[in-house]
Amino acid sequence: MRDRVVLDASGLPLHGSGAESPTWWATLAFMLIEGTGFALAIAVYLYLMSLAPEWPLQAPPPDLWAGTSLTLLLIASVVPNILVGRWAQQRNLRRVRIGLVVMTLLGIAPLILRAFEFTTLNIRWDDNAYGSILWMLLGLHTTHILTDVVDTVVLACLMFSRLGDNTRRFGDVEDNCLYWNFVVVAWLPLYGCIYWLARL
Amino acid sequence: MGTHFYNPAEGGDALLWQHLFWFFGHPEVYIIFLPAVGMVSTILPAFVGRPLFGYMLLVMALITTGVLSFGLWVHHMFTVGLPRLGESFFTASSMSIALPAGVQIVCWLATLWAGKPVYKTPLLFVLGFIVTFVMGGLTGVMVASVPFDTQVHDTYFVVAHFHYVLIGGAVFPLLAAIHYWFPKITGRMMSERLGRWSFWLIFSGFHLTFFPMHLLGLLGMPRRIYTYQPELPWAGLNLFVSLSALILFAGFLIFFVNILRSWNDGLPGGDNPWGATTLEWATASPPPSYNFRRIPVVSGREALSAGEEDLPVVAGLRTDRRELLVTSVVEALPQARESSTSDSVWPFWAAVATSVLFIWSIFTPWAVVWGSIPVAVTLVGWFWP
Numbered sequence: 001m002r003d004r005v006v007l008d009a010s011g012l013p014l015h016g017s018g019a020e021s022p023t024w025w026a027t028l029a030f031m032l033i034e035g036t037g038f039a040l041a042i043a044v045y046l047y048l049m050s051l052a053p054e055w056p057l058q059a060p061p062p063d064l065w066a067g068t069s070l071t072l073l074l075i076a077s078v079v080p081n082i083l084v085g086r087w088a089q090q091r092n093l094r095r096v097r098i099g100l101v102v103m104t105l106l107g108i109a110p111l112i113l114r115a116f117e118f119t120t121l122n123i124r125w126d127d128n129a130y131g132s133i134l135w136m137l138l139g140l141h142t143t144h145i146l147t148d149v150v151d152t153v154v155l156a157c158l159m160f161s162r163l164g165d166n167t168r169r170f171g172d173v174e175d176n177c178l179y180w181n182f183v184v185v186a187w188l189p190l191y192g193c194i195y196w197l198a199r200l
Numbered sequence: 201m202g203t204h205f206y207n208p209a210e211g212g213d214a215l216l217w218q219h220l221f222w223f224f225g226h227p228e229v230y231i232i233f234l235p236a237v238g239m240v241s242t243i244l245p246a247f248v249g250r251p252l253f254g255y256m257l258l259v260m261a262l263i264t265t266g267v268l269s270f271g272l273w274v275h276h277m278f279t280v281g282l283p284r285l286g287e288s289f290f291t292a293s294s295m296s297i298a299l300p301a302g303v304q305i306v307c308w309l310a311t312l313w314a315g316k317p318v319y320k321t322p323l324l325f326v327l328g329f330i331v332t333f334v335m336g337g338l339t340g341v342m343v344a345s346v347p348f349d350t351q352v353h354d355t356y357f358v359v360a361h362f363h364y365v366l367i368g369g370a371v372f373p374l375l376a377a378i379h380y381w382f383p384k385i386t387g388r389m390m391s392e393r394l395g396r397w398s399f400w401l402i403f404s405g406f407h408l409t410f411f412p413m414h415l416l417g418l419l420g421m422p423r424r425i426y427t428y429q430p431e432l433p434w435a436g437l438n439l440f441v442s443l444s445a446l447i448l449f450a451g452f453l454i455f456f457v458n459i460l461r462s463w464n465d466g467l468p469g470g471d472n473p474w475g476a477t478t479l480e481w482a483t484a485s486p487p488p489s490y491n492f493r494r495i496p497v498v499s500g501r502e503a504l505s506a507g508e509e510d511l512p513v514v515a516g517l518r519t520d521r522r523e524l525l526v527t528s529v530v531e532a533l534p535q536a537r538e539s540s541t542s543d544s545v546w547p548f549w550a551a552v553a554t555s556v557l558f559i560w561s562i563f564t565p566w567a568v569v570w571g572s573i574p575v576a577v578t579l580v581g582w583f584w585p
Contacts, residue, residue, distance in 0.1 A: 001471070001482050001511040006497050009525060009534055010516030016526055016536035154580050163585050168539075 015167040017089065017174060027175045031182045034144065038186050041140055045133045045193050056123070057130035061198035063120035070113040071191050074184045077106040081184075085177035088170040093159065096173055100156035103180065107149035114142050137190050144183045151176055218280065222273035230269035232366065236373035237262055237304065240326050243373075243380050244308055246476035247323040248315025251502060254307040261300035261307075268297045278349045287346050294344035301337055305330065320474075321395030325376030328403045332368025336361060339414065354424070357417025363410045375402070375455065382462065383469030387485040390466060394458040401451030408444035412437045477502040482511050495525055546582035553578045 018024055049055045084099030117138060125135035155176055158164055204210035206217035237258075245252050252258065274282065274290040308330060317323060339361040343349045352358060382390045421434045428434060472481035482504055483492055494513035496503070504511075514534070517523045522540035527533055557571030 002509060003494055003513045004510035005494070005515040006512040007514040007534065008516040009514050009537055012516075012525075012534055012537045014537055014539070016538075019529070020526055020535040022524075022526060022538060150576055150580075154583065158584070166585075169585070 013167070015171055017167075017171050021171050021175075023171060023175050024178070027179055031179065035182070035186065037140065038190065041133070041137055042189060042193055045137060045197075048129050048133055049197065052130065055130070055200075056134075056198045057128050059123040059127070059130065062117075062122055062134070062195055064195055066113055066116040066120050067191060067195050070110050070117060071187065073106070073110055073113065074187055077103070077110075078181060078184055080106065081177050081180050085174050088173035088177070091165075091167070091170050093165050096170070097156070097159050097164075100152060100159055100173070103177075104149065104152050104156055107145060107152055107180075110145055111142070111149065114138070114145065134194060137194055141183075141187055141190055144186065148176070148180055148183050151179070215280065218277055219273070222276045223270070226273040226276065227266075227269040229362075229366065230265055233369045234262070234266075236329070236370045239373045239377040239380075240308060240329060242478060243322050243326055243376055244311050245315075246380070246474040247318050247320060247326075248312055249318070249475075250311065250315040251477075252307065253310035253314060254303075255501065258304055258307045261303040264300040265297060268293060268300070272297065275344055275349070278346050279353045291344050291346055295341055298337060298341050305334060305337075320379075321390070321392060321399055322376040322380040322474075324396070324399040324403075325372050325379065328399065329368055329372035329376065332364055332372060332403075332406065336364025336366075336368050340365060352417050354422055355417035356413040356421045356423055359423050360410050360413035360417060363406075363413075367406060367410075375399075378459070380474070381480075382459070383466075383473050384480055384485050384487070386463055386466070387469060388462055388464075388466030389469045389473060390458050390462040394454055394461070398451045398455040398458060401447055401454060403451075405444055405446075405448030405451050409441055409448055412441050412444075416441070472504075475506060477504045477506075479503040544582065546578055550575065550578035550582055 015021065080099060080102050084096060084103055087095040087099055118135075121131075121134055121138070123131040123134060125131050155169075155173060158169060159173065163169065205212045206214055208214055241252055241258060272290055272294040274286060275294040278287055278290075308326075339357070343352065343358065343361060379390050379395055382388070416434050416437055419434060419437075421428070421432075421438070428438065469485055471483065471485055473485075474481070479496060479498065480487070482496060492511075492513070494515060495517070497512040497514055499512070514525065517525065517537060522542065523537045524540050525534055526536040526538050528535055553571070553574040557567060557575055560567030560571050
């Protein structure tokens, strides 16, 4: 068949942001998959809780200080995170660079608190089913903080390199911010389960 | 690592394995059926000269099947001794899947009814699919009932049922699809004469082989036994089944001969031998490696209309690098030209690193910690522009 040109795409931008970007959709899909993982893990926690004669099972509830300070830190990190996202949207390279360094530090700090959290759970992963699901919930979320920190570090290096000033890279920064919001929001129900359901 | 979840000797539970297997296994048979639904719905309009009846209903029925398919696995386990209430639930869910399946069948029948069927080989296989699959579906509703299933469990009735749904539901559409898309793949038509022979031999051979198995099952012939004593009452029908399988075999033999002969010597098919309206028929047969010089613009469900010489296309994408068109989700309005990835060895190394991690993790949990480092390195390498 003969080609009949009905549309000219030459004027279109080289990268779209938000729903116009394939990586935005990929991030969304990833959040959906990981969110399902969190939901299933919480379902297991609640199921075991409904079966157990006492909860927490043969252990005192986890100490509050490490988990609570980590939660406050994560919530506070959302503010600079949203700012970095805005700066990326405005293609402000200088601010994005500073913001990524700040977000790297705000990613590493919770990991340090998390290390203390593991020591204050008051149970080992192989003591009983309660210990297993507790370590599972905390380990699952730690993996998410860790992967996002690695992602942020790589992006920071990229934005400090000559490859940084590019619409697509700014889009990557926006997607990374979106994902960090998810890591924070996903923590809140886990925090509720681990620290407060165990105190009911 | 002490993960004997299914081993009763280690405190595990064999029933858990059975649940897990069928929770995978039952949706899996519907997944086999899914591409068949797509093939039939694409092929049928080309041979009846009208669009599919109830397209939206068909799609909704398909999605419903997908959702329901995860909620009926226990019908494979009716004789295990599970609680009665649970069994009743799975009877209801298993029977209810007949509703979306029925909607699909009605849509295809209505398409046939309202059109002018041209009985070429692909359509014959589609008709064979409808007849056979409906019969398999009927026995499916029968075995969804616990008392009936208890009676025929592990007999040839079950063997007959799943061959009707799987050969009828997946193999017949696949054969239709091969005859239909063969000219697109090779540029040549398959022989219509051999195609008819193979259809009638496969169709009659199939039913002569598998229909008597319903009777054998009702007569109590158990499955998963390699031979039966000749004095048992199943010998005559069993021999008939074995002989009929030869007819089925002859049909497949002719089908393969047809493929081999037509590959080099078939009549040239041209770009669109069936007068079909889907997009693949707008390019050459066989298609060039790039499929289309320019991205086609499709404005309705029917991409091509009869007698049209021109193909509406998009211009303005760069030719010196790989570019994709990003469009809005619903309206498909063009939004951006995104560069596509260039050749890279990193995905390969990422796959190697991931495989090493998983295989290593069988032996020690620390593999997850140390193995994730090479995975991270390869993913960063892949991501780096």
